[in-house]
Amino acid sequence: MTAMAPETTPMPNDILLDVQGLSVEYASPGTKPVTAVENVSFSLRRGEFVGLVGESGSGKSTLGFALTRLQKPPARISAGRILFGGRDIRELDAEELRRQRQGGFAMVLQSGMNALNPVRTVGNHFRDIFAAHGHVPKDARDARARELIGKVGLDESVLARYPGELSGGMRQRA
Template identity: 60%
Template sequence: MAPLLSARGVNVVYEPARGSRIWSVRDIDLDLGEGEFVGLVGESGCGKSTLGFALTRMLRPPARLSGGRIEFAGTDIADLDGEALRRQRRNGFALVLQSGMNALNPVRTIESHFGDILRAHGREGEDWNKGAVRERGAELLEKVKLDGDVLKRYPHELSGGMRQRVAISLALSLDPRLIVFDEPTTALDVMVQHAVMETIQELQRTSGFTALLISHDLGIVLEATDRLLVMYAGRIVEDQPSSDMLTGRHHPYTEALLNCYADPRADEVNLGGIPGAPPDLSLDQPGCAFAPRCTEVEEFNRHHEPPLTPYRRGLVACHVRARQEAESKEVPSGV
């Protein structure tokens, strides 16, 4: 079956009025399958959110898509604009931002938010009068475990968790096939984070949409997703089933991230760290971008950029791991 979304050679550049050009996303190839729940992790500044905005064609200046194909349901949306892009978004994809307040107008009621979306993007011929908007809004709020009375309220009258649930319900308004969740639990306390993620997982299971979850929280991502993408310096460096991430060897950067994660229920918790800092994305990056911070670096890695190659049940961009994988599959002579 063809993937719902397929990206090939996607690049995103930031071109500020002053300062250096920044290549935030570089040569990204990825597929998102129908109904798949995929996680995307990495340090701040590695390009996660920019990639999410690029895949849904919601980049804003000074960022711009600089080459590559993004096929959504068989249509290349990379060059679409205006009404053609609006038609693709209408029943195609949605984005949930880090904070509910970023998605909600503080001087409009929640009901008016639903009205704006349904009247602007709803199917032609549908009459989205106040009664119809109220009915649809209450139905969507119920899906995220909120009472219909929330429609009468303003964002400031809601808690952070409630605002985030409203943002999710707004994203569901047009029954999208893909939803990108950009750090949906960042501003919430731990208990509310857990409740919101349970709601997202339940909605994804029952509605069957494809989900891309962008997060710093490895625990949340490992628990919620089917597959995990690891991003570093604008590139995907590992792509593996989430169930495999706590076992065996991985890209050295992935292992470093995992060393920063620990089960809080464990009797003893030892957290590691990653020395150094991510590279300056305004500069050329010869070789492996992680080489200056890598404990397994070899001289070859400093001058040759590693491509994504098959590793375990997924892919890895690491010369050392690729060689180890090849060596493990070599058949001894005489056998």
């Protein structure tokens, strides 16, 4: 068996995400697959922000989970390519995908309150994540948490607060 590097495609330098013909379906044994996302294509340039709007059940979350390869069975990507920085994330192995999620892309869910433990401070959440992933040395964790919280427009005092003390938008950014 020969290992191959993930496929890369030349792209203009300012294109960060290029989605081509992405389709996602839900399939259960003995049933016909149901297409939830069909033939979606778009490009996102560096510095651009995109909002996805649609009716409940229209496939917004399914698309988001597919873009980050977080979809769970019975969902599966049935067609298309997802190029992030010119690499097709569908081809990344688990370790490459983990590294890409750390420094490249993420999905911000609407339900920020549900993602945070209400009896732990925001700072404790950051320290737990850094410890679990092992990519920030223990003595640098508080500084890194202050840096990251500042990047999303929050004051560092948020790190000492509990999720219930924050607005919904602040919880989402945290």
